[in-house]
Amino acid sequence: MGEEELPQILAGCLKQDRKDQKTLYKTFYGFAMGICLRYAGNRYEAAEILNQGFLKVFTNLEKYNPERPFKAWLGRIMINTSINHYRSNLKMAHMDDLEKAEGLSHSDMPDSMLKYDDLLAMVQRLPQAYRTVFNLYAIEGYTHDEIGKLLGISDGTSKSNLFKARDKLKDMIMKAERRADRPLRTEMYTGDMDHAKLNISYFDGRVLK
DSSP states (O other): OOGGGHHHHHHHHHTTOHHHHHHHHHHHHHHHHHHHHHHSSSHHHHHHHHHHHHHHHHHSGGGOOTTSOHHHHHHHHHHHHHHHHHHHHOOGGGOOOOGGGGGOOOOOOOSOBOOHHHHHHHHHHSOHHHHHHHIIIIISOOOHHHHHHHHTSOHHHHHHHHHHHHHHHHHHHHHHHHHHTSOOBOOOOOTTSOSSOOOGGGGIIIIIO
16 A cells, blocks of 8 residues: 555544555555564553554544555554553552662663564563553654653652663573673664664664663
8 A cells, every 4th residue: 555545544433434444454454563573561551552552543533644654644643552551551560669679770781683583572571561662762752851751650650660671671682692602783673663774783872771
């Protein structure tokens, strides 16, 4: 489906045309799934979030402003749906409110590059609280204050969860390199994601140092 066809497909979806809804779903499935996979613990959970997100897309399509990029609007819905999923399922066991986390320091991340799927698998292995904060901070660019308001936690808890997330990721990366008996230098590709490249150095300024 080309960009010129999108307005016509969206018009059909507004009329609840099943064929146009299916076309929209298939066209943006990869992009939306790429977002959901980062927040979910596995593909089954990601599919659940994805379907909830598309239901919101179809039931709120009249709120979409055609003057703005549709993909950005859809992506925001998928992120918000992931956050709602977090709120409804998270047990607060990992929500240690450590205000002192801001001052904690740790050694640099290993200088390595992984395939996107490898890093995604590592992020999915994080506890849900850590994974959600990591995604919102490192990928979406939210501040700790904004994350706290989104998730109903303090900014200290957000900082603590980010610190623990990057520490666990550092440990997983180092273990992966030891298993390979050499630094992993493979280019990280984005797969379904709509970013040009996503590698370890991408996070250096915000998360992994």
